Amino acid sequence: MKENIIVSEKQRPLWQRVIASLFLTSAVILFAYTIYRANLIDDHLIDFGHQIELVIYLTGFGIAFSFHKSVYIDLNNSKFRSTIEIGPLKIGQWKSISNYKYVSIFHQPLQDGNKIFEVNLWFDRNKHWELYEKFDFIEAFEIGYKISEFLNIDLLDATIPNNYKWVDKKATIEAGKIIYSD
Structure with a gap:
C-alpha cells in the first residue's frame, strides 16, 4: 500500500531563482553590515531602523520569488499537509x-x-x-x-x-x- 504521497508545484524557473538568490543575498549582506556598524545612540537609531526595514523588504521579495506549494498525503494515517516551502523550510500543519x-x-x-x-x-x-x-x-x-x-x-x-x-x-x-x- 502507498504510504506517503507528495504533490508539488513545478520548480520555479531559473530566472526567478536567480532573482530570489540576489534579493536574499543582499538582505543577508545588508543585515550583517547593519549589525557590524550598529551604534545604538539616538542619532543613528533611525538609520538603523531604516536599514532593518530594507532588510525585511529584500527578504520578502526573495521569498516571493522562491517559495512553492506542496501537498503531503499520508494515506495510512488519513492525514494531509499543505505546505509553503522555501528551500528546506516547510510551513504547514497536518490535518486529519x-x-x-x-x-x-x-x-x-x-x-x-x-x-x-x-x-x-x-x-x-x-x-x-x-x-x-x-x-x-x-x-x-x-x-x-x-x-x-x-x-x-x-x-x-x-x-x-x-x-x-x-x-x-x-x-x-x-x-x-x-x-x-x-
Whole structure:
C-alpha cells in the first residue's frame, strides 16, 4: 500500500531563482553590515531602523520569488499537509481527513477580470479543503487529477457554473484530452 504521497508545484524557473538568490543575498549582506556598524545612540537609531526595514523588504521579495506549494498525503494515517516551502523550510500543519468524496476544480473570478482555479478535496458530506490555487486551468487539472488518482476518488470539473461535469479519468488518459462522463 502507498504510504506517503507528495504533490508539488513545478520548480520555479531559473530566472526567478536567480532573482530570489540576489534579493536574499543582499538582505543577508545588508543585515550583517547593519549589525557590524550598529551604534545604538539616538542619532543613528533611525538609520538603523531604516536599514532593518530594507532588510525585511529584500527578504520578502526573495521569498516571493522562491517559495512553492506542496501537498503531503499520508494515506495510512488519513492525514494531509499543505505546505509553503522555501528551500528546506516547510510551513504547514497536518490535518486529519477521512471519508474522501471527490476532488473538484472550479474557478473564482478576480477583480481584474482574470480567473483563479482552485483544487479542493471534498470529504464527509459537504466539507472541503483547498489544496491549490492556479491561474492556469491545465496546471490545476493536472494537480486535481493526480490527487484523485492517489486517493482513488472521482474528479469533478466545476469550472462552468451550474454545469458540473465528472471527468472520465481512464478515457482522459487514453485520449490525451479531458473526457467527461455521461
